[in-house]
Amino acid sequence: MKQKIALAIHGGAGTILKSKMTAALEKAYKEALRLSLQKGYDVLTAGGTSLDAVETAVRELEDCPLYNAGKGAVFTADGRNEMDASIMSGKDLAAGAIAGVTCLKNPVTAARAVMEKSDHVMLIGSGAEAFARLHGIEMVAPDYYFTRERWEALLKIREEDPDRTDLDHGSSKSYRKKKKEEKFGTVGAVALDREGNLAAATSTGGMTNKKWGRVGDSPVIGAGTYANRLCAVSCTGWGEYFLRLCVAKTVADLMEYKGYSLLRAANEAILKKLPEIGGDGGLVAVDAQGAVALPFNTEGMYRGYVKNNGKIVVDIYA
Ligand code: ASP
Numbered sequence: 672m673k674q675k676i677a678l679a680i681h682g683g684a685g686t687i688l689k690s691k692m693t694a695a696l697e698k699a700y701k702e703a704l705r706l707s708l709q710k711g712y713d714v715l716t717a718g719g720t721s722l723d724a725v726e727t728a729v730r731e732l733e734d735c736p737l738y739n740a741g742k743g744a745v746f747t748a749d750g751r752n753e754m755d756a757s758i759m760s761g762k763d764l765a766a767g768a769i770a771g772v773t774c775l776k777n778p779v780t781a782a783r784a785v786m787e788k789s790d791h792v793m794l795i796g797s798g799a800e801a802f803a804r805l806h807g808i809e810m811v812a813p814d815y816y817f818t819r820e821r822w823e824a825l826l827k828i829r830e831e832d833p834d835r836t837d838l839d840h841g842s843s844k845s846y847r848k849k850k851k852e853e854k855f856g857t858v859g860a861v862a863l864d865r866e867g868n869l870a871a872a873t874s875t876g877g878m879t880n881k882k883w884g885r886v887g888d889s890p891v892i893g894a895g896t897y898a899n900r901l902c903a904v905s906c907t908g909w910g911e912y913f914l915r916l917c918v919a920k921t922v923a924d925l926m927e928y929k930g931y932s933l934l935r936a937a938n939e940a941i942l943k944k945l946p947e948i949g950g951d952g953g954l955v956a957v958d959a960q961g962a963v964a965l966p967f968n969t970e971g972m973y974r975g976y977v978k979n980n981g982k983i984v985v986d987i988y989a
Contacts, residue, residue: 674865674866675960675978676712676865676979677978677979678711678712678724678725678728678860678977679860679957679975679976680707680728680729680859680860680955680974681857681858681907681953681955681972681974682700682704682732682737682857682973683738683739683856683857683907683973684907684952684953684967685856685908685971686970686971687970687971687987687988688970688971688988697987699737700973701985703738704732704975704985705975705983706731707729707860708975708976708977708983709983710727711731711860712981715862715864718865720864720866721761721864722760722868724860724864725758725862728860728862729859729860729872729874730779730780733777733779733874734776739856739857740756740857741754741776741777741816742776742818743816743818743821743856743876744816744875744877745824745825745856745876745878746822746824746825746879747877748825748882750825751813752816752876753771753877753884754771754775754778755768755772755778755886755889756778756781757769757793757873757874757889757892758782758783758786758871758872758873759870759871759872759892759898760868761869761871761898761900761901762900764898765787766892766896767783767784767787768785768792768794768890768896769782769785769795769799770796770890771796772795772799772800772803774811774812775808775811777808780808780809781799781803782890784808785799789802793890793891793892821876821879824879828880856876856907857874857875857876857906857908858875859889859955860872861898861905861955861957863903863957863961869898869902870898871897871898871903871904872896873889873890873896873906873907874889875887875895878910887913888910889906889907891914893919894906894914894916894919894920895913895919899923901923901926902958902959904918904919904922904954904956905954906953907952908950908951908969909951909952912945912949912951915948915950916940916944916948916950918940918945921939921944922936922937922956933957933958933963934962934964936964937954937966940966941954941967946968952967953966953969953974954966955974961978961979963978970989971987973987974987
């Protein structure tokens with residue numbers, strides 16, 4: 672029997688309403704998802720590894736200004752772009768991550784270098800950038816990340832409430848409502864290759880107006896990204912909640928220790944545990960049999976998948 676392959680991706684979850692989207696923008700978002708899936712699929716059908724496929728798919732979205740990662744990263748409170756990314760290989764639990772980097776064109780590639788070329792799992796800030804430079808990872812000037820839409824989003828938050836940061840998600844109900852209206856962003860991919868190996872990768876610019884070196888779940892192995900022999904998971908959403916629940920590893924643990932199917936485990940984490948503590952978001956996951964799950968508890972999630980037959984499926988709304 673032909674070995675199964677599968678690839679699933681996301682481009683962030685949140686309040687994504689059809690009423691607020693133009694036909695042209697929707698088309699552009701979907702085209703970018705399709706391209707990412709096609710490139711990752713080509714890697715898998717050519718016999719490439721799941722690691723190569725997720726890195727390829729994520730790089731494609733990092734290069735697209737529409738998504739909050741790489742080129743389209745959101746702005747911090749001081750008007751910079753600080754990116755986080757991670758990658759994990761399911762067959763040997765190898766993992767790499769970087770956080771708070773400001774000049775790497777493709778943060779996911781730097782995360783992979785951490786995994787493959789260092790003894791560490793996570794590097795941050797200027798140290799991570801020095802490491803990346805040493806290993807020939809492509810660097811860009813800070814203005815590479817400038818996009819009008821992201822800049823205006825920062826100006827809008829500053830105007831509405833200069834003290835408001837996306838870290839301050841405390842107890843205030845009105846604040847919380849505002850937060851809930853935010854659209855999250857982040858990109859991620861999970862894949863199963865012909866050898867039966869799984870991999871996951873996630874990359875993000877984090878949250879608009881973040882301060883104090885805030886880092887969310889995306890670069891944290893077990894929270895935003897996880898892969899083992901059973902499944903590969905990449906998350907998106909309000910990072911603080913995904914960190915508290917170690918969402919990605921929870922999906923893997925529900926499968927391993929409770930014998931849940933991928934879909935049941937993913938639904939339990941996103942549709943039950945996450946809302947129980949007030950969290951928003953979603954994930955994409957694939958198991959060793961090639962099943963995919965793409966649950967989310969927000970109004971929408973940019974998402975898609977492709978399996979052996981090459982039929983690319985993309986969707987945005989619930
Ligand atoms: N999880 C990301 C973070 O908290 C954001 C997102 O997925 O939209 O940084």
